[in-house]
Amino acid sequence: MVDGQVIGTWALVSDMPFTLQTTPFTVGYGGLHTVKFAGTVSGDHTAFFSGVSINAASTLTVSPASGVPDISAAVSAGGFAPFEGITLCGYGYGSTPAAIGAATAGASGNAVVFGRILQTPFGAYGLQAVGSISGAVASGIMSISPELVVSPKTGTNGGNVTAIGLGFAAGEVVSLTWLSPSTLLGSSKAYDNGTFPALTVAIPAGAPVGTNTVIATGRTSGASTAAQITVQ
DSSP states (O other): OBTTBOOOOOOOOOSSSOOOOOOOOOOSSSSOOOBOOOOSSSSOOOOOOOSOOOOOOOEEEEESSEEOTTOEEEEEEESOOTTOEEEEEEEOTTOOOEEEEEEEOOTTSOEEEEEEOOSOOSEEEEEEEEETTTOOEEEEEEEEOOEEEEESSEEOTTOEEEEEEESOOTTOEEEEEETTTTEEEEEEEOOTTSOEEEEEEEOOTTOOSEEEEEEEEETTTOOEEEEEEEEO
């Protein structure tokens, strides 16, 4: 029982060998709690217990919950062994987990692990915190959005700019469009990690002076993002 509530009942079927018994339970508040073992029948029914332990379930909270590839994320991990090392692994669609961060749990088994999100396709990016001593594993998800990076950020009509996109679907064709006047600048095919290689395009002759917008859209996923260029 925990705090007087029954959480598990086991029948004694043999005196040897010892049998491992486990049961999950939750408590509604922090602080001290009472664990009690009690027989269910009267009389002499001696039982022996060995190696009783209480293990907190491992938890993982990802912040931010969504973002673009190559950003830093802070992951709050809990339920690990005190002072054990924790490795943070990340994996996108079709990729194997890769270590992206590490930390050491405190006395309470909690830690904040910082990691940099790898270049990965659009969609869900898996995160796992793994304890080096307990072997405990806690899992979480970050939602990946695309990002468009242009260079230089200023130019003149007819001048060239280079665009690189991250966070699109693996292998999809990405279209690059000048918003006003609406002009298809070109397209590029993303790698398996969702990043498309550098694409050099020309600023349209009719682009107005000032801030202009370039839009990148994945033809398969529909994922879309924009960047701004100042026309001088």
